[in-house]
Amino acid sequence: MSSYLRRDEKLLTPDGIYSVCSIQSDSERVELMNQSTGGRHYATIAALRCELSNGNWKRISVNPITGETVDLTNNPKARRRQQFNIAVLDRLKALMRNGSSAAEAIRALQGTTIETGDGSTKMMCSERTAYRILRDGAENPLKLIPAYAARGNHVPRYSESVKELILSATEAVYAVKKSKIQINGLAKHLTSVAIQRGLIPQDKTLSRELIKNVVVAHWNPDLDYKRLDPRIARSAKAVAKNRIVPGAPMHRVEQDTVHLPVLVKTAEGILQNPYLMVSVDCYSSVPLGWRLVPTPVTAEDTLECIEVGLFSKKKRFDQLGINCELDPCGQFLDLHLDNGSENRTERINELNTLGINITRAPAHSGHMKPFVERLHKSLKIALEGLPGFTRFEGEDGARTEEAKKDELMTLEQLERWIVRFFFERWIHQSIERFITADYLLDQNMGVTPAQRWKMAEEHFPTPLPPNRESWVQIRFLTRTASLSNKTGVSIDGFRFRGDNLAILIGQYGPNADVTVRYNPSDYRFVYVPDKNTAELIMLVNAEVTEQTPAFSFSEAKARRNHVRGLAGPLPAVAKQFELDLAQASLAAPVRHSGGRKKGHREEQKAIRDTLKLAAAVDRAHTTPIPRAARESGAQTDSNDSFITDDSIPTFSVEKRPTQKSGGTST
Numbered sequence: 001m002s003s004y005l006r007r008d009e010k011l012l013t014p015d016g017i018y019s020v021c022s023i024q025s026d027s028e029r030v031e032l033m034n035q036s037t038g039g040r041h042y043a044t045i046a047a048l049r050c051e052l053s054n055g056n057w058k059r060i061s062v063n064p065i066t067g068e069t070v071d072l073t074n075n076p077k078a079r080r081r082q083q084f085n086i087a088v089l090d091r092l093k094a095l096m097r098n099g100s101s102a103a104e105a106i107r108a109l110q111g112t113t114i115e116t117g118d119g120s121t122k123m124m125c126s127e128r129t130a131y132r133i134l135r136d137g138a139e140n141p142l143k144l145i146p147a148y149a150a151r152g153n154h155v156p157r158y159s160e161s162v163k164e165l166i167l168s169a170t171e172a173v174y175a176v177k178k179s180k181i182q183i184n185g186l187a188k189h190l191t192s193v194a195i196q197r198g199l200i201p202q203d204k205t206l207s208r209e210l211i212k213n214v215v216v217a218h219w220n221p222d223l224d225y226k227r228l229d230p231r232i233a234r235s236a237k238a239v240a241k242n243r244i245v246p247g248a249p250m251h252r253v254e255q256d257t258v259h260l261p262v263l264v265k266t267a268e269g270i271l272q273n274p275y276l277m278v279s280v281d282c283y284s285s286v287p288l289g290w291r292l293v294p295t296p297v298t299a300e301d302t303l304e305c306i307e308v309g310l311f312s313k314k315k316r317f318d319q320l321g322i323n324c325e326l327d328p329c330g331q332f333l334d335l336h337l338d339n340g341s342e343n344r345t346e347r348i349n350e351l352n353t354l355g356i357n358i359t360r361a362p363a364h365s366g367h368m369k370p371f372v373e374r375l376h377k378s379l380k381i382a383l384e385g386l387p388g389f390t391r392f393e394g395e396d397g398a399r400t401e402e403a404k405k406d407e408l409m410t411l412e413q414l415e416r417w418i419v420r421f422f423f424e425r426w427i428h429q430s431i432e433r434f435i436t437a438d439y440l441l442d443q444n445m446g447v448t449p450a451q452r453w454k455m456a457e458e459h460f461p462t463p464l465p466p467n468r469e470s471w472v473q474i475r476f477l478t479r480t481a482s483l484s485n486k487t488g489v490s491i492d493g494f495r496f497r498g499d500n501l502a503i504l505i506g507q508y509g510p511n512a513d514v515t516v517r518y519n520p521s522d523y524r525f526v527y528v529p530d531k532n533t534a535e536l537i538m539l540v541n542a543e544v545t546e547q548t549p550a551f552s553f554s555e556a557k558a559r560r561n562h563v564r565g566l567a568g569p570l571p572a573v574a575k576q577f578e579l580d581l582a583q584a585s586l587a588a589p590v591r592h593s594g595g596r597k598k599g600h601r602e603e604q605k606a607i608r609d610t611l612k613l614a615a616a617v618d619r620a621h622t623t624p625i626p627r628a629a630r631e632s633g634a635q636t637d638s639n640d641s642f643i644t645d646d647s648i649p650t651f652s653v654e655k656r657p658t659q660k661s662g663g664t665s666t
Contacts, residue, residue, distance in 0.1 A: 005030070012058040078148050083116040085144040088125060089137045106130040162199050162206070166190060166214045175219070175226040187211045231364040238367040246283040249456045250463045253288060253332040254372040255279035255305060257297050261380065261396035263388040265408040266294065272400070274411065276418065277305045282371045284452035285431055286328045287422040292415045299345040300521035300552070303475060311465050317423070320416050324423035326453055330463040332356050336369055350474050354466050375426070382421050476517035476527070485510045489526060489539055491518060492553050496526045496539035507531040523556040524548060
């Protein structure tokens with residue numbers, strides 16, 4: 001819409017719509033006509049401007065202003081070309097002002113260099129281009145800006161149907177987890193489908209660049225975020241928004257487990273990929289604890305690694321022959337673990353009682369524990385040249401067969417190399433984040449982990465290790481059990497007794513409920529606190545000996561079930577016995593009627609007397625008297641050698657009345 005008042009322009013007023021019939025410049029009046037009634041009305045230009053300014057009247061004629069807007073902020077090439085064109089135009093105008101014609105000025109500049117506004121130089125353009133610059137500069141200076149954005153095809157080469165085909169195939173077969181189809185294969189397949197549907201000619205193909213551009217422009221710029229396993233994509237596609245900056249030593253400690261790509265020799269054979277658990281102080285990047293085990297880690301291994309970090313390592317350094325001046329230890333403030341089963345037990349949760357805050361990261365979330373992940377990578381790179389390592393060109397397990405031919409190390413030798421790298425090499429290595437973090441500070445806190453730790457000990461109060469008694473309480477589980485003078489204490493089917501059982505029975509009494517503490521990783525012992533001093537008194541598993549391995553409770557139960565299963569099924573004769581026994585037991589009892597029943601005691605006495613007589617007869621038949629002994633036997637004084645049964649008198653025996661305990665007899 002033009003900013004000037006013109007004839008035939010329409011104005012919306014409270015009285016209706018008026019059109020401008022004429023503009024009388026000499027009298028500064030405007031003739032207006034009401035389009036509804038046809039009446040004419042005169043108004044001064046000043047009054048009309050005031051009504052428009054106050055909003056009482058409104059111009060409703062729409063005449064778009066023709067113009068052009070060019071954005072050079074994102075087009076440095078066009079901006080440089082514009083500066084060159086302006087420089088050429090200025091040189092030509094200068095020569096023409098001195099009396100030269102346009103042709104003479106252009107020929108005078110041929111073969112010379114033109115200096116632009118930014119100080120750069122460029123050879124003079126051709127004569128044809130110079131004439132065009134002169135013409136454009138005179139008509140419209142905006143034409144000196146090259147229209148690079150207007151170049152190329154203005155009509156899409158492929159129809160919207162082709163685009164929809166590409167996007168639908170992307171969602172169906174390409175953007176799915178672990179898809180086997182790549183961009184090249186997708187372009188090949190879509191070309192066949194597009195030709196079949198008549199979307200493109202027979203001699204045309206859908207290129208890889210077209211597929212990629214359509215997917216990036218209309219689907220997602222990240223071509224593989226939906227193709228990855230969601231567990232891996234969580235870390236691979238994580239955005240590092242903020243930098244983690246711990247404030248002091250032990251404020252943030254990260255602990256994680258890594259599979260070392262190495263083969264080691266053991267008594268049972270070659271072990272592949274042992275497990276290494278490491279904890280590191282994120283403020284100084286000094287390793288605090290480590291735990292190398294051949295089997296998958298458990299909660300006991302997690303606590304062992306934490307214990308190494310909490311307490312002094314001087315003795316362990318001496319055993320491994322480590323040359324290190326530092327002895328980093330102390331209580332953690334925040335401990336960051338992963339969400340594995342070894343870190344979700346009751347004993348790990350008990351770390352809160354020591355003042356250690358537990359933060360668990362989801363699985364496959366290495367971006368949430370960047371410090372320990374960086375240490376793991378550096379360890380692999382540093383030790384990949386040792387015998388037995390299967391790492392090749394940055395890939396774990398790439399030379400497993402070749403590694404089997406090396407002179408393999410033992411676990412103890414591997415552990416010494418690991419600890420040497422931690423405390424003889426890593427802590428003296430410059431860390432990039434220390435270099436970039438301190439260049440603005442007047443006080444240098446050090447650029448290596450060892451320097452950082454020493455400076456922190458001088459300037460910060462480093463946390464002290466916890467009490468050993470408190471740590472022992474964390475290592476044990478607590479359960480309430482009955483104290484029996486026969487079976488002792490029963491935990492998970494195992495009975496714990498020993499010499500100290502009598503002491504506990506004397507303090508608590510038989511069948512008393514007591515608090516039992518035990519280590520679930522060692523089924524040989526449990527502990528009951530002394531009733532007077534609260535000191536832990538040990539009870540020993542009744543099944544173990546001095547040579548019994550320290551199995552965990554779960555391992556011991558699994559082994560016991562395995563041994564129980566070795567008996568196999570019952571043989572046929574045993575099953576027949578069980579069947580006969582069941583039938584005999586379930587048979588209906590024979591009921592006797594009449595007569596007075598004998599008492600239980602008299603009945604049992606008669607049965608036992610009969611059995612004794614039968615046994616005596618059997619012994620007589622088994623060991624008879626020799627004939628010689630019978631013939632030389634002693635002679636009796638009586639005339640009768642035998643006594644008949646009817647000659648034996650019958651005696652009446654009086655029974656003493658029985659009385660119950662505490663009762664009276666009548």
